[in-house]
Amino acid sequence: MPFTVFAQSGFVASGRVTGAQNNPLSGATVSVANSNNSTVTDATGNFSIRVSNGARLVISHVGYAPKTVNAAESMNVSLDEENTTLSEVVVTGLATTTRRGNAANAVATISAKQLTGSTRSQTLDAAMQGKVAGVQITSNSGAPGGGFLVRLRGASSLTQSAEPLYIIDGVYMDNSQFGTGAGTNAFTGAARTPTGSQDNSANRIADINPQDIENIEILKGPSAAAIYGTRANAGVILITTKKGRAGKLTVNFGQDVGFAKALKLIGLHKTKWDKQFQFGTELANAARLTTLKSTLNPTDETWDYEKIVYGNTGALRNTRLALSGGTDKIRFYAGGNVMDEQGIQKNTGYSKNSFRLNVDLKPTSFIDIAVGANYINSNSDRSFSGNDNNGVAIGYNLAYLPNWLPQLPVNGVYPKQPLTGQNPLEIVDRTVNNEKVNRMISNYTVGVQLVKNDIHNLRLTSTGGVDFLTAEDEVYIPDDVQFQAASANPGASRYTTNRALNTNLQGFLVYNAHVGNFSFTTSAGLTQLRRDVRLNYFQGQGLKPAQRNPSTGTVQQASETFQGEKELGRVVQEEINWNDIVIATAGVRQDRSTLNGDPKKYFTFPKASLAVNVANFGFWKIPAISQLKLRAAYGETGRSASFNSTFTTLTDLIIGGQAGAGYPTILGNAGIEPERATEFETGVDIGAFSNRLRIEFTVYNKKVKNLIESYNLSTGTGVSSIQVFPVGDLQNKGIELSLGGTPVRSRNVTWNTNINWWRNRSLMTRLIIPEKVVASSGFGSFGTQRLREGASPTAWYGTPNVNGVPTLYEDSQPLWQASWSNSITFLRNFEFSILIHRSHKNFNSTLNQEITDEGGSSPDWSTIDKDNNPLGQSRKLGKPGITTRQFIVDASYTKIREISLYYTVPKTIFGSFANKFESIRVGVSGNNIAMWTPYYGYDPEAANFGNRPTGATVDLLSFPSSKRFFFHFNVNF
DSSP: OOEEOOOSSOEEEEEEEEOGGGOBOTTOEEEETTSSOEEEOOTTSEEEEEEOTTOEEEEEETTEEEEEEEOOSEEEEEOOBOSSSTTOEEESSSSOEEEGGGOSSOOEEEEHHHHHSSOOOSSHHHHHTTSSTTEEEEESOOSTTOOEEEEESSOOOSSSOOSOEEEETTEEOOOOOOOOOTTSTTTTOSOOOTTOTTSOOOOGGGGSOGGGEEEEEEEOSHHHHGGGGGGOTTOEEEEEEOOOOSEEEEEEEEEEEEEEEESOOOOOSOSOHHHHTBTBOSSSOHHHHHHHHHHHOTTOOOOOHHHHHHOOOEEEEEEEEEEEEEOSSEEEEEEEEEEEEEOSSTTOEEEEEEEEEEEEEEEETTEEEEEEEEEEEEEEEOOOOSOOSSSOSHHHHHHTOOTTSOOSOBTTBOOOOTTTSOOHHHHHHHOEEEEEEEEEEEEEEEEEEEEESSSEEEEEEEEEEEEEEEEEEEEEEOTTSGGGTTSSSOOEEEEEEEEEEEEEEEEEEEEEEEETTEEEEEEEEEEEEEEEEEEEEEEEESOOTTOOOGGGOSEEEEEEEEEEEEEEEEEEEEEEEETTTEEEEEEEEEEEETTSSSTTOOEEEEEEEEEEEGGGSTTOOOTTEEEEEEEEEEEEEEEOOOTTTTSOOOEEEEETTEEEEEOOSEEOOTTOOOEEEEEEEEEEEEEETTTTEEEEEEEEEEEEEEEEEEEEOOGGGSSSEEEEEEEEEEEEEEEEEEEEEEEEEOSSEEEEEEEEEEEEEEEEEEEOSOOEEEEEOSSGGGOEEEEOTTSOTTEEEEEEEETTEEEEEEESSOSEEEEEEEEEEETTTEEEEEEEEEEESOEEEEOHHHHHHHTTOOTTTTOBOTTSOBHHHHTSTTSTTOOGGGTEEEOOEEEEEEEEEEEEEOGGGGGGGGGGOSEEEEEEEEEEEEEEOOOSSSOTTOOTTTTOSSSOOEESSOOOOEEEEEEEEEEEO
């Protein structure tokens, strides 16, 4: 039976803890210094704790600076609001934490206020943009529902997922992009994978409501993420949601209303008829065009089709209600959210309903239980953008559509497009690309205190979670739209259902011991992870008139795929703390996975770190420097190959009218092992002037070994390739610098500011196969990314070829990135904030200019060049001097990510009604409201190939991004 041992001599210290304006602080931690003896304050801020004679108490609370005081039988302690994050609790292991001031890694955290305190981003990943050094977050598409690439410290793979591991309240989340399959020939005619890699589907982290989150911790590299083993090569993002606090019931209601407009339009079709074709045209001969114009539009009327399609004002609405409260025995948080957002293109939009319930129980003094559940239902309509050969993609249609050609519907009938084969307005109004998601995430944590006294503390912790989602997609093209008329089987419909079930379970023993000025924390445990995925679709072509059911098609296709994986891990870790001066950690994790060639073989991932708080030594005599911490860390992580990589797939055959299997053309690799990343990180943290000035500087060297990639074999072998093969090593080197502080703090004005600057460079340090193309824009002349030893795998190559060797151009990775955030409180009740983000010298492979030049729609098509030729002709591929150089373009940008102004209404103006509520806050804000860039296109962040680790930054007139404006109303009861 659990037991508790106390010192026999001593007394009971009792008192009250207060914060700002002498308000009681419930949930404050009161602990005896250098021991495991602690308690928390109740709803009125009161506490009592047994202490020995001469003991000192450490009192801490989130948002307040901790204070150490001498214990007394009766005492009152007032905490000051915190101006630093040194006392934040950060993760050091799967069941252990430490204060940020003692962490040996560059700790990246995002608080609830940083995440949603300024404006309302559509998705969680969008809300993180520009807020953390070393993290590259770019929007793949402006289509409703999101779709982001999140990359921590450069590429960590060539073919495996580029996305970090997300863990929310201990649940290992599925962040897969489940495509609609709209890339098949029935819809766009473009070569795409069955999951629709060019459809820019949303990452499933979009399902999480940012307003339910308390804080986010980002483990950017293997030195911090090693304890998560084979799923952590791309980093780990830990999300903690809001919990209830003991005390009276609190109610928060918020309403946001606003609108969205296109952030930027290219300005197509500005050239007048007589100017556009005086030098000829790229569409057809001038005589034919003249005849078409005189027949179809004799009045010289023009239409701005780009504005007609993307000029919609999308209404935005977000309503939320949260309740929290409880007692010392049970606490709860319940939050509901209803969001409905229309897109800048007609018939597009994103809506989401979610509900979260977190309950914390303490049935006895030695047992803690936490359970949580989150249900999400979302619906997105994204239309069609990206690559296209049939005429369904909106960007392609607009580029080739003259502004003098009538395309508006008349009595519900859409005029035919005689030049490109499809009226884009018909695609906007009559086609469907929809995704519906239902998701349930649940978690539990049980902690049992087995031993607790002034010296020893032994705790057993069990954590588990389930993440189950169903994504249902519909893609539909009516049989009577123009481009389907030439099809042998007009009309296409596809229904896709993707189901994913993730489960995880872990158990840990954590032992703490205090010996003199040393504290030791030993943890050991086991983990089990499972993932089961079922992907299926049913498609019909040649639909019956006015039918959307694919079963009415004359040509039908169906597919069903099952994927499963299981991972077992074992972990041990030791942490030693000498009086908060020297903190050392060492640990090791071993994992085995069914994705490896030998599913029973354990792979080992060690870690070690050291932090030295120089300013805590007795010899430190510089009072202006309140913190000087030197730190170093090393760690290793892994990444298993994708499902089915170990197996050789047989081909399908019909033999004598019977189904059969033939010799394979692609070999699996039965001996495949995980990719492996190692990282050494070192840095220094400085706090000056009572931590009003904070500096964090970090350098890292991350190496990814035995990168997995397909390998083409000689035709004489009888097979085409090995599906996966360790082809070489990749290195990422980088620098991260953060400078923050409070330059102004007075009674009427407080100014907090933070500047982040970071860069990463990648290099292939070893390549054991011949140089090969690893990613392409889809059209070789417009740029490829290659595996070449001594070069970056994210750099662009292309023509001219010199002695058969393609020319090396710039890198798709930014040369550097920076962000500057400011929060200014003035006149007591006003708060202004702004976040500016810069991405410098990142290069896209773009066909935007080429497409609009070919279509005669570029704004400067008729501008005369030095040879007296129109630019629209002289820039076109195939003209003398045109090489890949023209298509690898500078995509640098500066954006105002967030800006807001809020006013907290004084309670005094409400008179007798003031006691009915705690606070009322109103404000206005904007998200992505301005952009400065030399880029020709809708948004330099565009990535036609989604979240691939290489080759993602290809732009073919992707769906434009939006600037969003809000009015906010929030009341606390």
